[in-house]
Amino acid sequence: MVARRIALVKPASVVDEKITHALQLFGSVLWAFQGTTRSTWILVDPEAAEVIVVHEGNPDQRIPAWRDAGKLIVEISVRDNPSPAPALVYPFRASQALALLERLDGQLNSQGDPQQAAAAPSAGVARQNPEPWSFVETLRTIAEVQNGEAWLVARDAQAPCLWLRADGAMYAAEQATIQAIRRGTLNLASLSLQKGVRPEGGPGSRAGTELSWFAAYHASASLAPWLKPAVRYRVTRWPNFGLIRPLPSHIRVAAALASAPAHADEVAARASVSVEEATRTLNALAVANVLVAAGDVGSPVPTSVTTVAPRGGFAAFLSNVRKHLGLGV
Amino acid sequence: MPLDQELKIVFAGPMGAGKTTAIRAISDIPPVSTEVENNDRAACGKESTTVALDYGQLLLEDGTAVRLYGTPGQDRFSFMWEILCRGAMGVVLLIDGSSATAVADLRTYAENFHRLNPSQPLVIGVGRTADADGRQLDEYVRVLTSRGIVAPVFNVDVRQRADVLLLIETLLCILEAQLPEANHAAS
Numbered sequence: 204m205v206a207r208r209i210a211l212v213k214p215a216s217v218v219d220e221k222i223t224h225a226l227q228l229f230g231s232v233l234w235a236f237q238g239t240t241r242s243t244w245i246l247v248d249p250e251a252a253e254v255i256v257v258h259e260g261n262p263d264q265r266i267p268a269w270r271d272a273g274k275l276i277v278e279i280s281v282r283d284n285p286s287p288a289p290a291l292v293y294p295f296r297a298s299q300a301l302a303l304l305e306r307l308d309g310q311l312n313s314q315g316d317p318q319q320a321a322a323a324p325s326a327g328v329a330r331q332n333p334e335p336w337s338f339v340e341t342l343r344t345i346a347e348v349q350n351g352e353a354w355l356v357a358r359d360a361q362a363p364c365l366w367l368r369a370d371g372a373m374y375a376a377e378q379a380t381i382q383a384i385r386r387g388t389l390n391l392a393s394l395s396l397q398k399g400v401r402p403e404g405g406p407g408s409r410a411g412t413e414l415s416w417f418a419a420y421h422a423s424a425s426l427a428p429w430l431k432p433a434v435r436y437r438v439t440r441w442p443n444f445g446l447i448r449p450l451p452s453h454i455r456v457a458a459a460l461a462s463a464p465a466h467a468d469e470v471a472a473r474a475s476v477s478v479e480e481a482t483r484t485l486n487a488l489a490v491a492n493v494l495v496a497a498g499d500v501g502s503p504v505p506t507s508v509t510t511v512a513p514r515g516g517f518a519a520f521l522s523n524v525r526k527h528l529g530l531g532v
Numbered sequence: 533m534p535l536d537q538e539l540k541i542v543f544a545g546p547m548g549a550g551k552t553t554a555i556r557a558i559s560d561i562p563p564v565s566t567e568v569e570n571n572d573r574a575a576c577g578k579e580s581t582t583v584a585l586d587y588g589q590l591l592l593e594d595g596t597a598v599r600l601y602g603t604p605g606q607d608r609f610s611f612m613w614e615i616l617c618r619g620a621m622g623v624v625l626l627i628d629g630s631s632a633t634a635v636a637d638l639r640t641y642a643e644n645f646h647r648l649n650p651s652q653p654l655v656i657g658v659g660r661t662a663d664a665d666g667r668q669l670d671e672y673v674r675v676l677t678s679r680g681i682v683a684p685v686f687n688v689d690v691r692q693r694a695d696v697l698l699l700i701e702t703l704l705c706i707l708e709a710q711l712p713e714a715n716h717a718a719s
Contacts, residue, residue: 412666440682454701454702458708511538
């Protein structure tokens with residue numbers, strides 16, 4: 204039986220007794236039904252947990268960091284208008300809590316390593332899609348319309364899974380969905396997008412640039428239809444990687460294209476990535492609106508850094524710095 | 533060793549932008565900070581501030597030391613920027629996005645560092661923004677672009693080590709792209 208690590212985060216001060224009762228009830232369910240769930244749920248500290256249960260609206264500043272670290276954050280609501288699944292609404296029945304645990308277990312199984320925030324494509328659902336660019340094209344269109352008042356809801360076969368502001372600048376989804384978007388395991392092109400409302404008290408909003416970046420990156424191993432293989436492209440400004448949380452290879456490709464124009468083959472060689480990786484990152488940079496054809500604007504003035512030469516050369520030095528800091532290679 | 537012969541990364545920015553915090557996040561040694569009580573509360577509300585510089589260090593396994601310098605935030609110490617930046621691998625510029633002078637600070641610091649050495653890698657981290665969609669930073673990028681400066685500008689929280697590492701990784705990638713000899717270091 205798989206052991207799952209779960210933490211309950213109690214409020215720092217009692218603002219609403221119902222919150223305390225709700226968390227106590229959840230803890231009691233964990234204890235009383237031990238051995239009846241598919242996996243064994245063990246109570247641990249939040250730092251060690253895969254799943255962290257908090258009350259809705261908990262202002263604890265560690266929560267975003269936990270979420271970014273890939274932990275599943277489950278909110279228990281005591282309000283009348285609760286968050287979308289997988290939140291529980293207090294008072295809840297034990298069977299609801301058990302169903303939630305089984306659902307979380309399923310998510311953790313499908314996630315694999317929850318600490319890995321994004322992944323380079325492997326099998327890739329998008330490759331099997333006959334229209335891999337349909338979702339990305341939708342994002343490009345709504346970004347041009349600039350309607351920041353309305354929200355769209357994307358549904359898979361069963362339920363709403365993603366909420367998108369109609370200008371594309373913000374989106375909201377549960378952590379498991381976000382991970383799937385970043386990994387490319389959610390087939391975005393299969394989602395149906397309809398007018399909807401933003402889920403009140405639902406998952407926190409994130410920058411739409413993250414969604415469009417990974418949607419474009421995972422859409423296809425071929426160059427996007429609006430890019431031309433023979434054209435050299437360059438980056439005129441950097442994407443906001445603070446919001447995107449890119450893979451290290453994305454930063455290398457962006458840096459290479461910021462220093463000189465290139466097409467996919469050239470940038471692959473310069474950034475020490477595969478041609479497929481370079482192509483996918485070019486697609487993402489294009490959707491982020493930071494890529495231009497080299498002839499469209501003046502080329503950057505070639506620069507050469509005047510810095511102290513490290514003993515053993517720069518290649519070994521930079522490799523050592525990365526190794527020392529644990530930077531992704 | 534003379535300052536301009538050291539392998540070093542410079543953390544710059546106005547008072548209260550998080551330079552000391554950023555250095556603390558990655559330094560192998562407790563940062564040496566020359567902090568005193570802040571008597572310029574009009575410019576920045578924090579209790580203490582750096583009056584000369586912060587110093588941290590990365591000690592690599594081959595014995596190479598990479599110095600991490602935090603420049604003093606007050607304008608009157610701006611003469612130190614040039615001294616510290618000479619020969620540096622790059623500059624991490626931190627801006628407090630909640631400050632009323634954030635855009636002016638960005639302009640001042642970015643222009644100064646660009647003027648001192650246009651080829652020196654410059655990475656900009658903006659903290660304390662209420663900017664979930666990143667649009668506040670679009671304005672910052674426009675300010676830089678209008679001055680011919682192409683530099684990464686990221687939303688960051690320097691209290692998070694991962695955010696400081698994102699800035700450093702970007703700086704290393706820029707360095708790599710500009711140094712043909714450094715290519716393939718990441719492979």
